[in-house]
Amino acid sequence: MSDLLDVDKVSSKMAETCQSDTVLCGMFVRWFDNAVWAPIVASLITIVLILVVAFVIRNLAHRLITRVVNSAATGGSLTNRFRKNAATDSIDVLLHERRKQRAETMGSVLRHIASIVILGTAALTVLDRLTIPIAPLLTSVGILGVAIGFGAQELVKDFIAGMFMLLEDQYGVGDVIDAGAAVGTVEAVTLRVTRLRDADGRVWYIRNGTITRVGNESQGWSRAYLDVPVPYESDVTTVRVVLEHVAEEIWADPEFRESMIVEHPSVFGVEQLSDSALVFRITAKTLPSRQAEVARELRLRVKTALDAADISMVAGA
Structure with a gap:
C-alpha cells in the first residue's frame, strides 16, 4: 500500500513539474487532449527528448572540438621560410607528426570534458x-x-600546466x-x-606544474656555430x-645540404676583439x-682550410 502511495506521490509531483513546463511538457499534454495520464507520459517523453538532445549536442561538440584542435595544430611550413630542400622537407614531416600527436591528445582531453559537462x-x-531533489546532490558535490x-x-x-604545454606545443x-x-x-x-633521459642515461620524472621555463633545442630548427x-x-x-669558402663547400656537400643544413651558412665576420686574437664566427641553421x-x-x-692558407689559430682565446 505504501509503495502505491509513493508511486502516486511521484506521479503527482511529475504532473506538477509538467504543468510548470508550458513549452515541451505542456505541448505534449495538449497532444493527448489533457488526459489524466497525459502529464506522466509527457514527462517521460520530455526526459527521452532531453537525453536525445544531450547526445546530439555531445556529438556536435566532439566534431567541433576535433575541427578546432586540428586547425589550431596546423602551422606554416618551414619551406616558406627557408630554401626548399630535403632537409626542410624532413622538418615539415616531423612538425606534421608533432601537430598530429598534439591534436589527438588535446582532442581526447577536451572531448572528455565536453562529455562530462553535457551529459552531467x-x-x-x-x-x-523525476522529482528527485538535486539540491543536496549539488551541495555534496560542491563540498567534495x-x-x-x-x-x-x-x-x-x-594537469593544467600539462594541458597548456600540449596546446602550445612547447x-x-x-x-x-x-x-x-x-x-x-x-x-x-x-x-x-614529463620523463627525461639525460646524457648519463639517468631518467628524470618532472611534474609539469614545477616547470617554470623550458629551453627546447629541437623545435623547428637548430643553429650550429x-x-x-x-x-x-x-x-x-x-x-x-x-671561412666563406668553407661555408660554400659545406653547403655544396649533398650529405649535409640534403639531410642536415636548411640554410646557407653565414660568416658573421669579427665577433670579438681581444689583446691576442680576432674571433670570427661562422653559423649554419640545421635540422x-x-x-x-x-x-x-x-x-x-675550418682547421683544414686555415692550415692550407697558412693561418694559425690562437689557443685559449
Whole structure:
C-alpha cells in the first residue's frame, strides 16, 4: 500500500513539474487532449527528448572540438621560410607528426570534458524531471570538490600546466630540452609528468606544474656555430674569404645540404676583439638536434682550410 502511495506521490509531483513546463511538457499534454495520464507520459517523453538532445549536442561538440584542435595544430611550413630542400622537407614531416600527436591528445582531453559537462547537465535535468531533489546532490558535490581542490591542488596544477604545454606545443617526445631541474631527451609526456633521459642515461620524472621555463633545442630548427680565433695581426679579408669558402663547400656537400643544413651558412665576420686574437664566427641553421654534427664538420673543415692558407689559430682565446 505504501509503495502505491509513493508511486502516486511521484506521479503527482511529475504532473506538477509538467504543468510548470508550458513549452515541451505542456505541448505534449495538449497532444493527448489533457488526459489524466497525459502529464506522466509527457514527462517521460520530455526526459527521452532531453537525453536525445544531450547526445546530439555531445556529438556536435566532439566534431567541433576535433575541427578546432586540428586547425589550431596546423602551422606554416618551414619551406616558406627557408630554401626548399630535403632537409626542410624532413622538418615539415616531423612538425606534421608533432601537430598530429598534439591534436589527438588535446582532442581526447577536451572531448572528455565536453562529455562530462553535457551529459552531467542532462543527468541533473532528468533527475529534476523525476522529482528527485538535486539540491543536496549539488551541495555534496560542491563540498567534495572543495575538499579535493584543497587536497589535490598540486595535482590540478600539474594537469593544467600539462594541458597548456600540449596546446602550445612547447616540447614533445624526442626533443632535447632544458627543464631547469634536468636537461635531456624527452621520452614521455603526460598531463601530469614529463620523463627525461639525460646524457648519463639517468631518467628524470618532472611534474609539469614545477616547470617554470623550458629551453627546447629541437623545435623547428637548430643553429650550429663556430668561433674561430686567429692572431691579431692576421689579414681580416683573407680570413673571411677562407671561412666563406668553407661555408660554400659545406653547403655544396649533398650529405649535409640534403639531410642536415636548411640554410646557407653565414660568416658573421669579427665577433670579438681581444689583446691576442680576432674571433670570427661562422653559423649554419640545421635540422633539430643536428647542430652538434654540423659543428664538428665545420671545425674540421675550418682547421683544414686555415692550415692550407697558412693561418694559425690562437689557443685559449
